[in-house]
Amino acid sequence: MVEAWYMDESQEDQRAPHRLRPNRAVSLEQLRRLGVAYRKLDADNYETDPCLKEIRRVENYSWMDIITIHKDKLPNYEEKIKTFYEEHLHLDDEIRYILDGSGYFDVRDKDDKWIRISMEKGDMITLPAGIYHRFTLDENNYVKAMRLFVGEPVWTAYNRPADDFPARRQYMKFLAEEAQ
16 A cells, blocks of 8 residues: 655655655545556556556556666666756646656645655556656666656646646646645
């Protein structure tokens, strides 16, 4: 089961857990109210998994690829790690399915505080268009993930501030409606 918590303000190694003391856990329901969707799948059988096939059909995830983030596997590794950790948003949902290894997605809550979501093998996450977020490896320094898209992939990240994009305004409207 996925684990999430509010982060401390430390500027130390981004790959560390950065838990508040005492820990402030975040539930799946709290993530859902931020528009973040989570599923647990069978990563050992992703190529033939009927659940993944059904998710892709229902959600219209017609395009996918697999990325391995490790210093020996990813060209321009150091540059990519820095880019992934820059706070940004996308104009489309971001869907990631962890096939092996582990890492962290950080998302902003409605009060602009960081929530860290620990992702490991079998975890699938959908971050809504317009949410500010970032990604980092954890201390294991390795993750293999499936990236899914509706239609052709769009890789563009818009670093904060990016509040004038329609996707951001739509996301803020969603948060306001969830708060009622």
